[in-house]
Amino acid sequence: MALIPEPHDQWYVVHVLSGQENKVRDNIARRIDSEEMGDVVFEVLVPTERVSEVKKGKKSETKRKFFPGYIIANMHLLDEEGGLVDRTWYFIQETHGVIGFAGTKDKPIPMRPREVESMLVQIKEREESVKPKIAYDVGETIKVSDGPFQNQPGVIEEIDTEKGKLLVSVTVFGRPTPVELEYWQVEKEA
Numbered sequence: 001m002a003l004i005p006e007p008h009d010q011w012y013v014v015h016v017l018s019g020q021e022n023k024v025r026d027n028i029a030r031r032i033d034s035e036e037m038g039d040v041v042f043e044v045l046v047p048t049e050r051v052s053e054v055k056k057g058k059k060s061e062t063k064r065k066f067f068p069g070y071i072i073a074n075m076h077l078l079d080e081e082g083g084l085v086d087r088t089w090y091f092i093q094e095t096h097g098v099i100g101f102a103g104t105k106d107k108p109i110p111m112r113p114r115e116v117e118s119m120l121v122q123i124k125e126r127e128e129s130v131k132p133k134i135a136y137d138v139g140e141t142i143k144v145s146d147g148p149f150q151n152q153p154g155v156i157e158e159i160d161t162e163k164g165k166l167l168v169s170v171t172v173f174g175r176p177t178p179v180e181l182e183y184w185q186v187e188k189e190a
Helices: 021-034 086-093 113-128
Strands: 011-016 041-045 048-055 058-065 070-075 098-101 130-132 141-144 153-160 165-172 175-182 186-188
Touching (some): 011 021, 021 070, 048 113, 070 086, 086 098, 153 175
Parallel strands (some): 048 130
Antiparallel strands (some): 011 070, 011 098, 041 070, 048 058, 141 186, 153 165
């Protein structure tokens, strides 16, 4: 049998009703206080990423869940022998909106330490950086929506997803000229 992580090192993926992730997390947080469960349920996360898009010439930023239908919970659910900690099990199972634990039929399996570490780094990175809502492809024709080349068509030559920038070829005085633009400064051709 696999070694059971220490109580504070046990992380689980909990399947919840899609669209109810924040509601389930908030409900668990309220119940942790009212039912004095803070000694066994430590943290509940709804992993999100910041997404930017341009609508009607205005740049906006929203948060989007990157594991829709799931929350991540750090809790003491298995004892040293691998048995369920009933108090924690029933607390989670009885939470409105919880379907069950991901990847298991009858008994939850904690995430591996390297999976947890990777996931926490990914959550932090995605919350800090802004990702464009629309994906572009090299060779795609777009329309510049902001800046000195506004309303001009262009062709995407390079994409830098890390920096959120595009190298776009626009025609200046009859010649193709490469221009570096941010994702929000262009839009798909209609």
